Amino acid sequence: MAKEEVIVQKVLEKAPYAEGKVKRERRIEFKVPADRIREFLMIMKENNFESMMQITVVDWLKDGEFELVYQLWSYTYAVHAFVKTRIPRDLDKARMPTVKDIYPVAETYERDAHDFYGVYFEGNEKMEMPWILDDAEQGLFPHRKDFDWLGYTKRKYKILDRFDEDKDNYVI
Amino acid sequence: MVDWRLFEPLFNYARKKSLWIVAFCTGCGGIEMPPLMTSRYDLERFGMMPNPAPRMADLFLITGYVTPKTLKRIIITYELQPDPKYVLAHGSCPLNGGIYWDSYNAIKHLDRYIPVDVAIAGCMPRPEAVMDGIKKIMEMIENGTADGWKRYKENYEWYKKNQDELFGEGWREKEARRWIPWLKKK
Numbered sequence: 001m002a003k004e005e006v007i008v009q010k011v012l013e014k015a016p017y018a019e020g021k022v023k024r025e026r027r028i029e030f031k032v033p034a035d036r037i038r039e040f041l042m043i044m045k046e047n048n049f050e051s052m053m054q055i056t057v058v059d060w061l062k063d064g065e066f067e068l069v070y071q072l073w074s075y076t077y078a079v080h081a082f083v084k085t086r087i088p089r090d091l092d093k094a095r096m097p098t099v100k101d102i103y104p105v106a107e108t109y110e111r112d113a114h115d116f117y118g119v120y121f122e123g124n125e126k127m128e129m130p131w132i133l134d135d136a137e138q139g140l141f142p143h144r145k146d147f148d149w150l151g152y153t154k155r156k157y158k159i160l161d162r163f164d165e166d167k168d169n170y171v172i
Numbered sequence: 173m174v175d176w177r178l179f180e181p182l183f184n185y186a187r188k189k190s191l192w193i194v195a196f197c198t199g200c201g202g203i204e205m206p207p208l209m210t211s212r213y214d215l216e217r218f219g220m221m222p223n224p225a226p227r228m229a230d231l232f233l234i235t236g237y238v239t240p241k242t243l244k245r246i247i248i249t250y251e252l253q254p255d256p257k258y259v260l261a262h263g264s265c266p267l268n269g270g271i272y273w274d275s276y277n278a279i280k281h282l283d284r285y286i287p288v289d290v291a292i293a294g295c296m297p298r299p300e301a302v303m304d305g306i307k308k309i310m311e312m313i314e315n316g317t318a319d320g321w322k323r324y325k326e327n328y329e330w331y332k333k334n335q336d337e338l339f340g341e342g343w344r345e346k347e348a349r350r351w352i353p354w355l356k357k358k
Binding site: 133134135136137142149150152153156157158159 | 239281
């Protein structure tokens with residue numbers, strides 16, 4: 001049996017609420033309900049997934065959901081694990097417990113997710129601090145799919161785009 | 173009493189031959205600087221060298237796209253430079269946004285915020301193109317047409333209006349209070 005399948009079986013024995021599968025060589029994937037992400041990541045850390053590489057947010061606009069992908073890397077097995085969880089994408093409901101006490105680096109990635117998508121991580125006290133975005137975009141969450149990207153750009157920089165250009169005010 | 177304007181051609185010749193660059197690389201064009209500075213293209217034969225202090229520099233290279241956050245630093249650095257100062261913009265992003273034409277976080281026209289003397293087209297311009305731009309700016313310095321710093325003084329209201337429109341009034345004080353340790357509010 002391949003090492004990936006052994007890892008998935010070992011994790012799923014301890015966490016029966018999760019779904020897990022092997023995607024391909026050195027890639028495994030788990031789906032976890034959002035309220036149990038902390039205990040699941042603790043199990044993952046016990047199973048030699050020492051480092052967190054990224055927290056990715058995927059905006060599924062039609063489903064009305066954010067998919068949070070916690071990407072973990074195991075130096076012991078050289079395996080990359082995706083831990084996926086789904087939360088509603090409304091601003092007041094997009095809340096997650098923080099995992100920064102399990103993986104300290106998560107603090108930064110949670111601030112990233114909050115800046116660009118508006119996911120609020122409860123327990124991360126740096127959530128309100130300004131991070132990458134400038135003051136003008138603070139609180140607009142520009143990477144959400146329903147953000148009017150082009151309209152905002154045109155308003156901010158007072159430009160026309162290549163579709164409504166005119167001869168007097170030629171831009172591109 | 174000496175009329176120093178008589179010596180202006182001599183000064184311009186000297187300025188042309190000793191352009192010091194602010195070591196302030198924005199965007200992707202910063203990676204074109206190492207080959208320019210090192211043995212292959214060897215910019216120092218023109219008397220140019222990168223300098224970490226804006227107080228001692230003449231030439232400001234805007235190497236690539238400029239975000240509003242960087243633009244604040246660029247404006248402050250530009251105003252710190254002593255007076256004959258020249259700006260050379262690399263690539264299409266400072267001209268019209270380039271591939272970031274629809275991005276909320278890249279400014280579209282750099283010459284609305286600070287004066288640009290020479291702009292090099294391309295994405296990214298090769299080191300040869302940058303050297304061509306530098307040659308151009310040397311010619312312009314010698315015949316006195318590189319007058320961006322004079323335009324900045326004359327049209328300061330216009331530049332300031334554009335800057336304030338983008339950043340909001342009082343952005344200098346706000347940024348200073350946010351980042352300079354002895355001005356920080358406890």
